[in-house]
Amino acid sequence: MAFPFDSALDQSTSSITRTLFNRALWLFDKLFEPICLLCRQAPEHQHSLCAGCERSLALNKSPCQICARPLETGTICGKCISNANHFDHAIAPLLYREPVSHMLRALKYHNGIAFARSAASVISEAALNRGAKKPDLICSVPMTTRALRKRGFNQSALIALLTGYRVGIPVSNHLLRKVRQTPHQSDLSARERKSNLKNAFRCQRRVERRHVVIVDDVLTTGATVNELARTLKKAGATRVDVWVCARTE
Numbered sequence: 001m002a003f004p005f006d007s008a009l010d011q012s013t014s015s016i017t018r019t020l021f022n023r024a025l026w027l028f029d030k031l032f033e034p035i036c037l038l039c040r041q042a043p044e045h046q047h048s049l050c051a052g053c054e055r056s057l058a059l060n061k062s063p064c065q066i067c068a069r070p071l072e073t074g075t076i077c078g079k080c081i082s083n084a085n086h087f088d089h090a091i092a093p094l095l096y097r098e099p100v101s102h103m104l105r106a107l108k109y110h111n112g113i114a115f116a117r118s119a120a121s122v123i124s125e126a127a128l129n130r131g132a133k134k135p136d137l138i139c140s141v142p143m144t145t146r147a148l149r150k151r152g153f154n155q156s157a158l159i160a161l162l163t164g165y166r167v168g169i170p171v172s173n174h175l176l177r178k179v180r181q182t183p184h185q186s187d188l189s190a191r192e193r194k195s196n197l198k199n200a201f202r203c204q205r206r207v208e209r210r211h212v213v214i215v216d217d218v219l220t221t222g223a224t225v226n227e228l229a230r231t232l233k234k235a236g237a238t239r240v241d242v243w244v245c246a247r248t249e
């Protein structure tokens with residue numbers, strides 16, 4: 001359907017003016033064409049990256065069907081066979097290698113907020129293409145108020161917002177709260193990580209019979225999302241999935 005003002009514009013502009021106007025528009029488009037967030041040289045192709053940078057992303061081609069850990073053989077990893085997770089299914093389309101690790105570190109520690117767009121685009125494309133079960137709600141990994149003040153933003157909440165917008169699912173970044181500061185998971189052993197997080201989170205309201213998705217940037221041991229999934233299920237959730245951009249190996 002034509003816009004109501006189209007015919008009026010046609011009548012008042014000569015063909016030369018119109019040609020000049022179209023040239024100016026073309027030039028404007030060329031000058032302000034979105035460029036790749038990573039190399040800053042080539043035009044944007046997908047996930048806010050150029051075609052070359054997009055090809056350099058390492059795909060998580062054979063993930064564990066439960067926790068998305070990259071596997072050499074089989075469909076479910078040893079850890080998931082011997083140890084039941086509280087979350088039901090994880091999606092992690094990429095491997096945490098360069099340049100993904102660079103992008104996610106930049107997002108987290110160097111205010112590279114624009115990379116949240118790339119992460120959300122990768123996550124939503126994977127969720128839609130793989131026919132992931134449609135959730136009722138998306139939430140993010142919370143930070144304590146103190147940690148939030150220090151960093152200034154929560155990268156998980158940013159990615160969750162953008163992902164929810166892309167897939168058309170409501171987002172609640174205040175559903176989960178971190179109620180106490182915990183030592184960095186990376187400084188602890190696997191056993192210490194489990195007890196470190198016990199009762200560190202609180203669900204702010206009941207989520208009876210809801211299917212909830214936790215969105216984050218990267219999945220390492222899965223201890224944090226596992227504890228969050230436990231918290232959500234205690235609050236009534238029937239299913240908890242995890243959608244992240246990348247998985248460590």
Ligand SMILES: [Zn+2]
Pocket residue numbers: 036037038039040041042049050051052053054
């Ligand atoms: Zn590029």
Ligand SMILES: [Zn+2]
Pocket residue numbers: 064065066067068069076077078079080
């Ligand atoms: Zn697994």
